[in-house]
Amino acid sequence: MHTSELAARAESQAAQIVDIAKAGTTGQSDTLHGGFAPYINWQKFSAAPELVLQTIQQLPPSLQQLYVHLLKHAGPLPFHEEMIESWQHADAAAAEIMAALPIWYEAGLLAVFRKAWGERLYVVPVDVYVKVLQYVLDSAATESAEELHIDFFADSEPGLGVINDLFRLLVFTANEGLPVTAKGTLHKRTVQRLESQLQMTNESLGVCRISYAFAEAVSPKLAISIDLAMRLGLIRKDTQSFSIQRDELYAWLQQPIQKWNEAVWLLVGQHYTVANAETKHLFYALRAAGRQGQWVRSESVVQQLQESGWLDEEQSQLETMKAWLHALHSFGWCELRTASDSSIWYKWLISSEDDVDEQTEDGRGFFVQPDFEIIAPPDCPLFIRWQLEQIAEHTSSSGMHMYRLTKDSFQAAIDAGRTRKQQQDFLEQYALAGIPENIIDAWERWNEQYGRAWFSEVVLLRCEDEAAALLIQQECEQGRLKGKVSKIGSTAFVVDRAQVEQIRAVMEQIGLPLLKNWRNDDDVECGSADSNGADDESLETGATASDRSAKNFQNISTMNGIVYSPSSLQYYEMDMAYRRDESWLSSYIGLPLMWTKEVRTYHASTMKEIVETAIQLKLALQIKENGKLLRVVPIRLYGQVDMDYALEAHINEDSRLVRKSLMPSQWEGVRLLVPEWL
Template identity: 30%
Template sequence: MKLADTLARLPAEEKERLQSQPLIRDHMLSGHTLDAALSGAEWAARWAEAAKPLDRQLLLRLVRSYAGQPFGEEEAEARLRQAPAWTGAEIRVALARMRRDGVLFAIRKAWGERLLYVPADLVGVWQLVLRPLTAGTPIRKEPDLGEREAQLRLPLSLALLSAWSDIRRKGLPLTAKGAPNKQRLVKLAEAMALKEIELKGFEFFALPDPAVPANVALALDLGLSLGWLIREPQRIVAASSALESWADLPLAAVDAKLLEIVTIRYAGQEATMHWAAIALRAMPPHEWFEADDALRQWGEELVERERLALDRWTGLLVAFGWMERIAGRDQVFLRWLIDPTLPALRSTERAHAGHDGPGDGVLYIQPDLDIIVPPEATYGVYWRLEQIAERTSLDIVSTYRITRSSCIRAGEDGYTLSTLTDWLERVSGAALPDPAAHALEDWFGRIGKLSIVDAKLLRVASKELADRIAGDGPLSDWLLERLNDYIFAVKPEGVRVLARRLSELGYPLAENRDSARPGSSASEADSSANASEAAAEASAVKAASGADLGWIRLKQLLAIYEPDGSIPKREELFPGVESIPSVWLEKPRSYHPSTRREIIERAMAWRTGVRVKRVDGWIEFIPEALVTADGSWKVEGTVRTPHPGGTAKVEWSGDSLGELMIELPDGASELPRTNH
């Protein structure tokens, strides 16, 4: 779940608590909203600078282990307390502190289990803030140690455009079980520049229906999740507002947005792959670099799994037309073809100026109505051309052609000669060539001259009654046309209203046994006409509830659970802490052997450490097991050595323990306490 969705679900009192945190409050005083304050790299860097070392290290490990996926507190404690010898108590208190600070958020399942998560769109920010990756020296000369993996692909923005446009034009029929029509799937897959084989190895593209080609599944998933496509009961169609918010963006900006979505949505399904994806995005655009530059972010912990994740993800980036990859003798070289910088880490907000304004001259229209589309054209220009013209090629420079059939299709979509001509002249920055203008006049001159209208016939027994009906105001809204003195063409959807009004006038309709009951066709027409609107409303409701609208079945969705903004109390993290002698927590003392054992058992239950006096001084000891034999007992555990991160396993008898006390983690005293 992203940060904006998380904050939208929080109760007002929890938002107020977040806004009262000093770092967040300072950002909001400078004019930021809560969303903007928590999503900026500047705030993340300030938090990291002020945070305890444990919190920084723990958050980095959480990002590496889970990315934006949810995790249980006990699961995280068991997984993360091993390597640096953190105690479970230290981890629990640090998690609570990060929830207080707005770094971690929580949801609670119906049966009470609490899950924590890092907002999906901030995972990459935290990764690069906590472990900055400085790119190696760029390779100024193109590597010549190997061959490119394949010729350059179309960017994903154009590959998706062709699929979405075909669905807008023809729809995608669904069976009664919701499966797409197989023949249409084959045609969609074959028409896409991105081929199914290029997505091999990403199993989630086969969910929920392996019969759907992976490239089509990708187009459906992104289109549905963005709201550009809508799933109706019997088909998938394009939304009337599809691509509106991206219409003024050039292709490079659209692909940058898609990269962000793809990173979160697909790489985020596997924490290792997400880590690799973010490491790559720290690399500079348009310059060759060695793959090892990205691998360095794993440090000494790099294993084969990470190398495989990086290789799989770069393969996907190449297929999406965003990266080049060359395999040399001993090294792999990579080059971004788009700017991969995370939005929160851009030095300045890049304003992607559109080219769809009057007189921009972005299109070149030939006399034969061939249209040349240069790379700087906006996504909205491409989307409009897909509607009014025939696509002849998609490439760095694309071409379209306006034909008689495309004009007929444009006319069906509401274009007139005037509106089409105005748009073409506006985006080309010049008047249409005379041959082109004459061709459009000829083709549009034939459009709309004939039409077939669904109608019901109202037969009237006398001309006088027909005249009265024609003059009745409430009835006129439902009459299409008076065909002669005795017959009217009636709108099908108005049959019920018309019958009711005629009955009010004292002229009930005679029963017609040879036709369907009045209004049946109207109901069908209403149902068909309103299907898209109803589906759009249903999609909006699902989106507002946090439900995922995409085609692919992703891992568990956090939005179906209730947000939990409460901060754990000290009693929750350390059960019974309010009922033990306070001196056990305040200062080391000598105790009776039975009390020493009770203190050790309590520390083990809380998975925290004790401070114990030995002959060689004070020791930080983490008890892990008690062993009883022959009437005596001993304790096994870990001693923290003076070296950073250093530990040693020890076993001591209960009698050898001197003065001791339970050590709760730093910050435990700041946790809210249970009211008695």
């Protein structure tokens, strides 16, 4: 999870705790703004990513090394305490990592969740992880295509990618609806029409290894588009259809494309990558090593990860990275080229956040041609393109986004409630070179032919007698019903449906309360005001929830989609009360001081007891052998006699981390290495 998501979830969960406390239960609240260090640091990291490395560098060197060791094994995946023992080596005893967890948590370098039965899950925020990975790759030597004079012979330009496919899905859903069958899948004809508009390729998405219901009917590229729309809160599925969530959609449409790419990139990393650390390293390293506008050799990225100990030296790692490059190319995030030596080079295309405002300003508009074509540049903001979709026909999106103004599109816009003036005002606002006169003339002709008369849905307000009608008439002329009610007969009035509840309240105030139930001309009940009021209340509640969601883009990881996600963190609550476990420390407090103070010799039985204690408490040992001080992390003892047993241990031998059998009987001294930060 991203630090912004963690901060948002912590704030939401704390608010719930406060509500419980106010209700008089025994809930205890942490005051986030009053000193909850992880929350404060997550907010800082989200606003200023450069603070991540500063925070890590402020830790003692030993804790910095341990943290990198943790990242190599866990990546941004959740882990539990039992997994830590399997990550031990000579420079990292499990007890040292366990003792460091609360320190990293307080610093905002770790988040803690709790399962229903109390087991804790730990996770490194993804942006913190990426920042460290980027530092590792930046510090390694890089290869420049320009310096090496590489002769590229195969060039693969990126498509419009995932954001364009997502946009086309939303337009289709808004304009035509997205109904589902009784089984819950999409209609075959709808699938065919939708997939013809999507530009991602199913072959390139194979590395995602996604699973979802009705996979035989829906292709991976369509499944991913629908899943992303759901996880971003843009569409929702019910028993009959997928429907647009307009408040969230309009809020997202105001965001620059860079924000969309950032959100989708996080979702791809969380939900479409295999849940193992090696795959995560490969996926995130492509962006961490990528430099906008520069070509990077993919083989060198894998080599750097292997040399720095983040990956094993396996040929399959390179094949996986190449597969992900083709997927990211399909997403529209990089260009690919193959050199004459068959090496794969890529150029990262997603701009940094510093470039967002400049890029958005440059693309705020389009060009209207005299032949009724509209040309929108690739970086045209989505909220402008969305409005273009309402008044013009989309013809293509190959590089430029092409639209055409037609009589049919004009009439469709009129039917949707956009007047000729509104359409013209919109084009005048965003047409970078103005609107040709022949188009304005065509609009005038089309307007004369269509849209000058229409049906309007209203409600009929009837009175039992003329005295009641007179009361309403007086209120229409000089009171609170002025302009809201129109008389069409001696005892009948026309009311805008949207004004019904407001008028009902006024009628109460003037002493003429309306019947609770609605009636038709045959005095048959056709519906109750209660049910309509419930609908209004439901819509109002939904709009309020949508407003909250639209203002809080950080909550995307808690949304569910149609793709089965390998991530389960959205189902668990954060452990807001996590602190260092004092009961866990009691075992260390009782250790004899001489065992931890200095390296010294002991009787064979005591020596064995010290080794067994180190194994039990997962501590490292410092031993003296052949006059040299060595650090070892014991694994197990074998052999029964006190003077004739061996120890299997992790040891750093000639800068290589190895497992080796040692003979304690040959040691000249030993001591327990208790972490200094305990």
